[in-house]
Every structure is written in C-alpha cells, then in structure tokens.
Amino acid sequence: MSGHGTPIPMSSHKCGPLKGEAHVPGDKSISHRSLLFGAMAVGETVVTGLLEGEDVLDTAKAMRAFGAEVTRDEDGTWHVHGVGVGGFAEPGNVVDCGNSGTGVRLIMGAMATTPITVTFTGDASLNGRPMARVTDPIALFGAQSYGRSGGRLPMTIVGAADPVPVRYEVPMPSAQVKSAVLLAGLNAPGETVVIEKEATRDHTERMLAGFGADIRTEVTDEGRVITLKGRPELTPQTIVVPRDPSSAAFPVCAAIITPGSDVLVPNIGLNPTRAGLFYALQSMGADLTFENPREEGGEPVADLRARFSPDLKGAEIDPEGAASMIDEYPVLSVVAAFAEGDTVMRGVKELRVKESDRIDAMAKGLRLNGVEVDEGEDWWIVKGRGHGNVPGGATCESHLDHRIAMSFMVMGMAASAPVSVDDGSPIATSFPIFEDLMGGLGADLRRD
Known part of the structure; x- marks a missing residue:
C-alpha cells in the first residue's frame, strides 16, 4: 500500500472470533528517533525491530540526504553511521517527509541550529498541517523559516549560524514540539530548557540520555522542566525497538468488540x-490484561491479552491522560460505539490538527454508520449503542489518515453490515502489514 499513490477502497465485513498472536510492527516514535539520533551520533548505531512503514523510511531517506550513511541488512537490521551533533550536510534537493508530521517536525528541530538551508515538503495531508508550532520556537534559536500561508509546507528553513540557548514553555501538550526544541538545543551552547505543563511521551528524553546527552527532568510548580546541555558528543547505540502500542491498539480493540475473540x-x-x-x-470494562511485564532498552514492555468484552460501559475518559493516548482516540471511539451509554472525551483539541481533523472525520463516519456523536472544539461524546446494535453499512472518508482508515476497518468486524473506506492506502505509513495481520487473526478485509 502507498499513502501517496492510487486510492485503494477497502471494506471490512462482520467476522467470526479473532484468535491468535498479533505481532505488530515496531514503535513508530522510537523508530524515527533511532534513525535521527543515530545520524547525530559519532560512529555506528545498530537498530533492530525498526518499523519499516513509509513514514520511517522517509526519515531514513532524509538522514541520508543530511550526510549520514543509513543501510539495511537482509535480516532487517539497520545501521546508521552518524555525522555528529552539528554535522549535518546541506541536502542537494528538497526533503520529502511524505505523510509524517513526527518526521518533519523533529528533523526541522535537529537542523535548525546548523547553518544549512533546507526545503521540506510532504504529501497533500502533511502539506496542509501547521508547522508554526515548531518554526516559532526554533526562531528563538536564530533559525529563519519561509513557508506557505498559515505556516505550511513546502517550507524552507535557514539554520542559525550562531545559535543561542532557549528557555521555552510548550503552549500545548505536544511531544513533537518538545522534541524539536530539545533537538535544536543539542547544537546550541549552554543549556536549553523546555517546560511542559502536561507530560507528553518522553522517548526523546530517554533516548537522548541513552546516547550520552546531559539531560535532566524535574517536576516543579511550573510543570515538567527538562534541561539539556548543548553540544555533547552523542555515543552510538544498539537499539531494540519495542512494538508499537499505537499499532497494538487495532488488534486489541478489534478483539474487545468481536464475539468470541482472544488475541495475544x-x-x-x-x-x-x-x-x-x-x-x-x-x-470501560474491557477484558484486557498485561502478561509477562518486563523492561527492554529502558522501556517497560508487556504482552497484552485482549478478549471479547460484551458488557462494555461508556466512561468519562480522564483528560489528564489525553497526551498519553492522543493517536488512539479514533479507535477508542469505535469501541465506544459498542459500549452501553456515553463515552466522553475531553481535552483533545490536538486531534483537530493531526493527519486530518480526527474528531470531524470520526464523527462523520460514525454517524454514517448509525452512531450518534456530539462534538465541540476540544471534546466529543460517542453515544454507545451496545454490542450487536451498531448498524454499519456506510462508506467513510479516510482523509489520507492511516488511523481513520484502520479504525473504520475495526468497526466493520463487529457491525451488522460492512464498513468501507474510500482509501485504505495511507495505512502503509504506519502499519504496512495491517491487512495480513488482521486477516491472519480471522478478520474479513477486502480491497474493493
């Protein structure tokens, strides 16, 4: 599948129990950072378990364009020979980041304090997404940005020749923005400080420490205060990428709503x-358990067992945890449709500026399939119909958004009538084996 080519209409049909093991791809966030930090280290970083979806492959191409040597063995092991902090070369052409907001925003941060000029572009979805949330803070280091109206791609960034350290309070919960500022701070003198009022995913902090950066985090009255000492020599690492919880969400949620299912x-x-x-x-009452908890590569890991849960209840989802599951709200809304009562999701305005306006896209698709939804700027409520009462039968727009497409494919597995999407091709950006994996468990997915 390709998120950049001919649309692939897909449909999902009611199926029998989902059974077996679902070996989902490697974590996308850690995969991006493995390539990027490896390119900024001195020496060879070795990565196994990398997610080989289009988003991550676009980041690999970008690192090559910046002068790093990035290769892949036949067994799927990746090697990154880095150029060191501040060692990026100026790319000879436009850097195309495809569909990846994470990739482009992190790379913008990483090059912002090196005196090179880079033009970034992406697919139609990425080129419609706002970049000011990154270009505003990197301007404080001395970088200059020239993009389309609204701060959108294609965009040219001129890196700072004499960067200065920055103290920056992130205005919204965003791991991408926090990470971009920290990466820019790597090649600035002195200490760069990032303050976030609400904790977001901390892979950047964990991995920078693993690569040898001098970074510390304190919880204060201001929030989480992250201090990074600039201009370290990053030490190459051997990284085993854990499997992606955002990808795991789809087989887990499918098992929970599909009668008789038991998936590990x-x-x-x-x-x-x-x-x-x-x-x-x-x-919400889901039969979901964590087995064999352990730690791998500094990250907590476990095996998830999900079973059919016929007595799901609507719930008020804690807005304090929104940042820890922001990409999973679309598929959670599908589960909510099969629950009894209302599921209330607040503090989720970040969903409005993802690959698509995910609140709008999911609300429209759920309504087409017979589920009532109320929505506001930063909240939405799915009025669950209970197991066996979700009609389905409609075709939904994916809006070039992989998570929208996969969420409606999950819905079709338990709805009364098939659920379709106009284009399933974007699924390849994050979960290239989605069709085969779900089909192996017993799902009935079809390319129409």
Missing part, C-alpha cells in the same frame, strides 16, 4: 506516556 499481542511498549488507551479500555 506480544512485546508491546508500555511507556507511561503512551499507554493511556489500555487503561481507558479497562475503565
């Missing part, structure tokens, strides 16, 4: 800043 999803990263969905599901 092994080796899932359970970083506290990423695992909010699973606790939200448990609060």
Whole structure:
C-alpha cells in the first residue's frame, strides 16, 4: 500500500472470533528517533525491530540526504553511521517527509541550529498541517523559516549560524514540539530548557540520555522542566525497538468488540506516556490484561491479552491522560460505539490538527454508520449503542489518515453490515502489514 499513490477502497465485513498472536510492527516514535539520533551520533548505531512503514523510511531517506550513511541488512537490521551533533550536510534537493508530521517536525528541530538551508515538503495531508508550532520556537534559536500561508509546507528553513540557548514553555501538550526544541538545543551552547505543563511521551528524553546527552527532568510548580546541555558528543547505540502500542491498539480493540475473540499481542511498549488507551479500555470494562511485564532498552514492555468484552460501559475518559493516548482516540471511539451509554472525551483539541481533523472525520463516519456523536472544539461524546446494535453499512472518508482508515476497518468486524473506506492506502505509513495481520487473526478485509 502507498499513502501517496492510487486510492485503494477497502471494506471490512462482520467476522467470526479473532484468535491468535498479533505481532505488530515496531514503535513508530522510537523508530524515527533511532534513525535521527543515530545520524547525530559519532560512529555506528545498530537498530533492530525498526518499523519499516513509509513514514520511517522517509526519515531514513532524509538522514541520508543530511550526510549520514543509513543501510539495511537482509535480516532487517539497520545501521546508521552518524555525522555528529552539528554535522549535518546541506541536502542537494528538497526533503520529502511524505505523510509524517513526527518526521518533519523533529528533523526541522535537529537542523535548525546548523547553518544549512533546507526545503521540506510532504504529501497533500502533511502539506496542509501547521508547522508554526515548531518554526516559532526554533526562531528563538536564530533559525529563519519561509513557508506557505498559515505556516505550511513546502517550507524552507535557514539554520542559525550562531545559535543561542532557549528557555521555552510548550503552549500545548505536544511531544513533537518538545522534541524539536530539545533537538535544536543539542547544537546550541549552554543549556536549553523546555517546560511542559502536561507530560507528553518522553522517548526523546530517554533516548537522548541513552546516547550520552546531559539531560535532566524535574517536576516543579511550573510543570515538567527538562534541561539539556548543548553540544555533547552523542555515543552510538544498539537499539531494540519495542512494538508499537499505537499499532497494538487495532488488534486489541478489534478483539474487545468481536464475539468470541482472544488475541495475544506480544512485546508491546508500555511507556507511561503512551499507554493511556489500555487503561481507558479497562475503565470501560474491557477484558484486557498485561502478561509477562518486563523492561527492554529502558522501556517497560508487556504482552497484552485482549478478549471479547460484551458488557462494555461508556466512561468519562480522564483528560489528564489525553497526551498519553492522543493517536488512539479514533479507535477508542469505535469501541465506544459498542459500549452501553456515553463515552466522553475531553481535552483533545490536538486531534483537530493531526493527519486530518480526527474528531470531524470520526464523527462523520460514525454517524454514517448509525452512531450518534456530539462534538465541540476540544471534546466529543460517542453515544454507545451496545454490542450487536451498531448498524454499519456506510462508506467513510479516510482523509489520507492511516488511523481513520484502520479504525473504520475495526468497526466493520463487529457491525451488522460492512464498513468501507474510500482509501485504505495511507495505512502503509504506519502499519504496512495491517491487512495480513488482521486477516491472519480471522478478520474479513477486502480491497474493493
């Protein structure tokens, strides 16, 4: 599948029990950072378990364009020979980040304090997404940005020749913005400080420490205060990428709503800043358990077992945990449709500026399939119909958004009539084996 080519209409049909093990791809957030930090280290970083979806492959191409040597062995092991902090070369062409907001925003931060000029572009979805949330703070270091109206791609960034350290309070919960500022701070003198009022995923902090950066985090009255000492020499690492909790969400949620299902999803990263969905599901009465908890590569990991849960109840999802499950709200809304009563989701305005306006996209699709939804700027309520009462039968727009497409494919597995999407091709950006994996468990997915 390709998120950049011919649309692929898909449909999902009511199926029997989902059974077996779901070996989902590697974590996308950690995969991006493995390539990027490896490119900024001196020496060879070795990565296994990398997610080989289009988003991450676009980041690999970008690192090559910046002068790093990035290769892949036949067994799926990746090697990154880095150029060091401040060692990026100026790319000879436009850097195309495809569909990846994470990739482009982190790379913008990483190059912002190196005196090179880079033009970034992406697909139609990425080129419609706001970049000012990154270009505003990197301007404080001395970088200059020239983009389309509204701060959108294509955009040219001129890196700072004489960067200065920055103290920056992130105005919204965003791991991408926090990470971009920290990456810019790597090549600035002195200490760069990032303050976030609400904790977001902390892979950047964990991995920078693992690569040898001098970074510390304190919880104060201001919030989480992260201090990074600039211009370290990053030490190459051997990284085993845990499997992606955002990808695990789809087989887990499908098993919970599909009668008779019992699915094991092994080796899932359970970083506290990423695992909010699973606790939200448990609060709704889902039969979801964590088996064999352990730690791998500094990240908590466990095997998830999800079983059909016929007595799901609507719940008020804690807005304090929104950042830890922001990408999972679309598929959570599908589970909510099969619950009894209202599921209330607040503090989720970040969903409005993802690959699509995910609140709008999911609300429209749920309504087409017979589920009532109320929505506001930063909240939405799914009025659950209970198991066996979701009509389905409609075709939904995916809006070039992989998570919208996969969420409606999950819905079709338990709805009374098939659920379709106009284009399933974007699924390849994060979960290229989605069709085969779900089909192996017993799902009935079809390309129409």
